[in-house]
Amino acid sequence: TQLLEQSPQFLSIQEGENLTVYCNSSSVFSSLQWYRQEPGEGPVLLVTVVTGGEVKKLKRLTFQFGDARKDSSLHITAAQPGDTGLYLCAGVGNAGNMLTFGGGTRLMVKP
């Protein structure tokens, strides 16, 4: 079983601060996805990174896939209360259809 470790588990910051969430594994994934989950809802896909070293930007969110395709990071610039939620990384196996999820990072951004 491939394992994904996310850190930190919890993060509470003030509006306007920057933050980085990490997702690490000892295994190689064909690609990696990041999801965001709000209370009472299912996770929603934010981005998929496919190539080692790839960087994708989604407004104030920057996603990076490690060169060896074993790790990823999510950086949020100038966090806003609307960014509050549970962030989950998920590694995509070679079959392409199966996901291995990290434990999640619960982010709270205070106004």
Added chain:
Amino acid sequence: DVKVTQSSRYLVKRTGEKVFLECVQDMDHENMFWYRQDPGLGLRLIYFSYDVKMKEKGDIPEGYSVSREKKERFSLILESASTNQTSMYLCASSSLSGTVYEQYFGPGTRLTVT
């Protein structure tokens, strides 16, 4: 928009009861999944199905079974509910977007077994 619906948002059952969780997707996806979500553990795959009447065990299938009689519907069955099955249950379906599969989740069913 893809829509994945789950039959109940909240469910309370007694130990030993048989429990049915229903999931329906409206996008003709072939692949469907059942996960449970527990704090700090992320999502763990219980069962998945890649076609009607086909099913495969995930990482934690013990105590669960599934049924997929129609393409749009995937049911999770707890044969005899136990307190350690108290959890959030999430259903998902997936489709290929370019070269990558994207999963779409329902809102979840929070099950409490007393």
